[in-house]
Amino acid sequence: MPFDHNDHYHRLLLRQVPRDCGAALDVGCGTGRFARRLAHLGIEVDAIDPSEEAIAEARVLSGRTADDRIPRFRHADVTEVELPKLHYDFISCLASLHHMPFGTVAALRDALAPGGVLVILGCCPEKTWLDWVWSLAAVPANAVARLVVTIKDKLRPAAAATGQERVKAPVRQPTVPLSEICREAAVLLPGCGIRRLLFWRYLLVYRSNG
Numbered sequence: 117m118p119f120d121h122n123d124h125y126h127r128l129l130l131r132q133v134p135r136d137c138g139a140a141l142d143v144g145c146g147t148g149r150f151a152r153r154l155a156h157l158g159i160e161v162d163a164i165d166p167s168e169e170a171i172a173e174a175r176v177l178s179g180r181t182a183d184d185r186i187p188r189f190r191h192a193d194v195t196e197v198e199l200p201k202l203h204y205d206f207i208s209c210l211a212s213l214h215h216m217p218f219g220t221v222a223a224l225r226d227a228l229a230p231g232g233v234l235v236i237l238g239c240c241p242e243k244t245w246l247d248w249v250w251s252l253a254a255v256p257a258n259a260v261a262r263l264v265v266t267i268k269d270k271l272r273p274a275a276a277a278t279g280q281e282r283v284k285a286p287v288r289q290p291t292v293p294l295s296e297i298c299r300e301a302a303v304l305l306p307g308c309g310i311r312r313l314l315f316w317r318y319l320l321v322y323r324s325n326g
C-alpha cells in the first residue's frame with residue numbers, strides 16, 4: 117500500500133500533543149510507526165497491541181533506527197489491562213478503536229493526566245448519504261495521493277526501502293456509524309470535538325479538565 121491513510125494523518129495528530137508532554141500511550145500501535153514518532157519527540161511512550169506479530173515487528177523496526185528514544189512496546193489487550201489513572205499527557209488510538217467496544221474510551225479518559233489529550237483517528241462505515249458523498253469525494257484524491265507517493269518512492273528507492281514492514285497489523289471492518297459514535301462520545305467524553313477527515317477517517321479530540 118503506497119499511501120497509508122493512517123500515516124497520512126500523523127502530522128495532524130502530532131499537532132494535538134500538549135506542550136511539555138512527558139508520557140504518552142498509543143493504543144493498538146500495530147508495528148509502531150506512530151509510537152516511534154512520539155518517542156522521537158522525547159516523550160516516554162507506552163505502546164500496546166494484542167497482536168504478537170505486530171509487537172515483535174515493532175520491536176525489530178525500532179531496533180533498526182539510530183534513535184535511542186524507543187517506545188516501550190507491550191503485547192496486551194487494552195480492554196484487559198489496568199491503565200494507571202491520571203497518568204498520560206497524551207493518548208492516541210489510530211484506526212484501532214473499532215476493534216474494541218466504544219466504551220473502552222472511558223478507561224482511556226481516566227488514564228489522562230489533568231490537561232491531557234486523547235485523540236482517536238477512527239473508522240466508521242458508510243450508512244448515510246453524507247457518508248457516501250465523503251467516501252466518493254475521497255476516491256479521486258486517494259488516486260492522486262497514491263500516484264504522488266509511488267513516484268516519490270521510485271525517485272528515492274533507498275528511502276522507500278528503509279523501515280519496510282514484513283508484518284501488517286490486523287485490520288477489521290468498522291460497524292458502528294458516526295452518528296452513534298457521536299452519541300456515545302457526548303456521554304463518555306463530554307466536550308470532545310469530532311470531525312470527518314477526507315480519507316475514510318474521523319478525528320476525535322478530547323481534553324481532560326482534570
Ligand SMILES: C[S@@+](CC[C@H](N)C(=O)[O-])C[C@H]1O[C@@H](n2cnc3c(N)ncnc32)[C@H](O)[C@@H]1O
Nearest residue numbers: 122144145146165167193194210212215285286
Ligand atoms: C488497523 S490496525 C492500526 C495499527 C496502527 N495504529 C496504525 O496506525 O497503523 C488496528 C490495531 O488495533 C489492534 N487492536 C485490536 N484490538 C485491540 C485491543 N483490544 N487493544 C489494543 N489494540 C487492539 C490490532 O491488533 C491492530 O494492530
